Amino acid sequence: MSSLERFGGDREMRIGNAERDALADLLRASVDQGYLDLNEYEKRVDVVMAAKSVGEAAPALVDLPAYHKILDADEPEKLGTPDWIKWLWFGISIPIGINLGVWLILLFTIGAVYFWPAWVVAPLVVVATALTLAERTIIRPAEERKRRERLRRKRNSR
Structure with missing residues (x-):
């Protein structure tokens, strides 16, 4: 090319x-x-x-x-993963980690325990995944279009 x-x-x-x-x-x-x-x-x-x-x-x-x-x-630089997505996943990892830690402690101290952290993990992962997919499929393409249009206007103004 x-x-x-x-x-x-x-x-x-x-x-x-x-x-x-x-x-x-x-x-x-x-x-x-x-x-x-x-x-x-x-x-x-x-x-x-x-x-x-x-x-x-x-x-x-x-x-x-x-x-x-x-x-x-x-040429505009490519958009990276926004900070809010990174912080979202970091944020949900904290309660997930705490719940899994408590569950593992119970598992090793009292034996077989029902996997109750699933009730915490599943909703958090579903919401974070939905927001990440929305950013990748809706927000990011719109931002790319805006950036290409600004670049096109800049080139045409020369």
């Missing part, structure tokens, strides 16, 4: 004059930094200016470090 595919998401996505000009500026900066000579610059600018889609412009840019720096700076 080329860098332009990551940027555009689709090799067939059309680019306009503003994108072509920005890419030509990037090529010009690459000449100034010594990555391209003037002959190669002219060939690449011709490719970029003739490009109608992301896929057509990709060959002129994919090997330039400056282009990769721009793309890497614009």
Whole structure:
């Protein structure tokens, strides 16, 4: 997958004059930094200016470090597990641990004991699992959409 595919998401996505000009500026900066000579610059600018889609412009840019720096700076970091999910699971582990500890003490002191901690463990695990699944399937995708939209607006404002 080329860098332009990551940027555009689709090799067939059309680019306009503003994108072509920005890419030509990037090529010009690459000449100034010594990555391209003037002959190669002219060939690449011709490719970029003739490009109608992301896929057509990709060959002129994919090997330039400056282009990769721009793309890497614009890519949002992946969302990790939110702190509230971590604290939720830590929080339910405390009463579960206490109940299992008491049950084990009773088991080893008086013998076979009914597994009553299940009445504590089951509801806590069900609620924590439901909240975790809601975060993964509803909240996280909504946050990702918002972040992609902010990034798209930021790119379009340039």
